[in-house]
Amino acid sequence: MALGEDMDRALRGRLIVSCQAYPGEPMRDPRTMAQVAASVVRGGASAVRIQGIEDIRATTAVVDVPVIGLWKVGAEGVFITPTLKHALAVAQAGADIVALDGTRRPRPDGLDLAETIAAVREQAGTPVMADCGSLADAVAAAEAGADLLSTALAGYTGERPASPGPDLDLIEAITSATDVPVVVEGRIRTPLEAVESLHRGAMAVCVGTAITHPLSITRWFCEALALPEGESA
Numbered sequence: 001m002a003l004g005e006d007m008d009r010a011l012r013g014r015l016i017v018s019c020q021a022y023p024g025e026p027m028r029d030p031r032t033m034a035q036v037a038a039s040v041v042r043g044g045a046s047a048v049r050i051q052g053i054e055d056i057r058a059t060t061a062v063v064d065v066p067v068i069g070l071w072k073v074g075a076e077g078v079f080i081t082p083t084l085k086h087a088l089a090v091a092q093a094g095a096d097i098v099a100l101d102g103t104r105r106p107r108p109d110g111l112d113l114a115e116t117i118a119a120v121r122e123q124a125g126t127p128v129m130a131d132c133g134s135l136a137d138a139v140a141a142a143e144a145g146a147d148l149l150s151t152a153l154a155g156y157t158g159e160r161p162a163s164p165g166p167d168l169d170l171i172e173a174i175t176s177a178t179d180v181p182v183v184v185e186g187r188i189r190t191p192l193e194a195v196e197s198l199h200r201g202a203m204a205v206c207v208g209t210a211i212t213h214p215l216s217i218t219r220w221f222c223e224a225l226a227l228p229e230g231e232s233a
């Protein structure tokens with residue numbers, strides 16, 4: 001399926017910023033995440049990726065860039081927008097693109113990915129980003145009708161090791177195998193890694209932790225300071 005000319009233009013070669021706080025964390029609050037989203041847009045982000053119905057509602061009210069919405073249920077197995085019901089709720093909350101688990105694993109509602117994507121398109125008219133963990137996932141998700149693929153689950157499903165930075169080899173493999181645009185996502189820590197990902201074929205770059213998760217960023221610094229002299233993180 002095609003993403004649509006306007007959305008393609010809005011995202012191509014650009015930065016998407018994922019704004020997420022995790023259960024129990026101090027920043028886990030829709031108003032806070034909306035403020036983070038508004039801040040990254042001010043910094044130049046061309047789209048934001050937002051988790052949870054309330055966060056999506058709060059964010060769409062304050063940003064004028066595309067909102068990629070998802071709904072996480074737990075943190076194991078198929079947990080990113082796991083069912084059609086979750087996907088429709090994300091669209092209903094105002095997301096411009098629905099991100100969902102795009103792996104080949106069985107989904108909790110028994111629908112397959114193609115059925116889920118078709119129903120989202122028919123009932124909500126919203127493009128779908130399939131979060132993939134491997135080349136086989138990406139090829140299957142493209143065949144299932146995904147408008148956009150992402151590498152968000154690479155290194156988290158057991159099919160590929162978690163590369164220290166973005167999974168550049170996977171981007172190259174996916175872009176050679178399908179024409180569906182690929183967003184590189186996962187473990188991008190530096191602007192150089194973002195640029196390299198585009199050179200390797202990604203259509204756009206999505207960065208989360210390195211921009212919007214102070215808890216992790218602080219930990220990186222603390223861990224580096226705690227290392228014995230001469231060793232680097």
Ligand SMILES: CC(=O)N[C@H](C=O)[C@@H](O)[C@H](O)[C@H](O)COP(=O)(O)O
Pocket residue numbers: 018020070152153156185186187188206207208209210
């Ligand atoms: C695996 C998983 O649950 N990924 C999530 C997907 O929405 C987020 O927790 C990540 O922060 C996001 O993908 C961006 O990646 P990074 O934070 O590494 O830049």
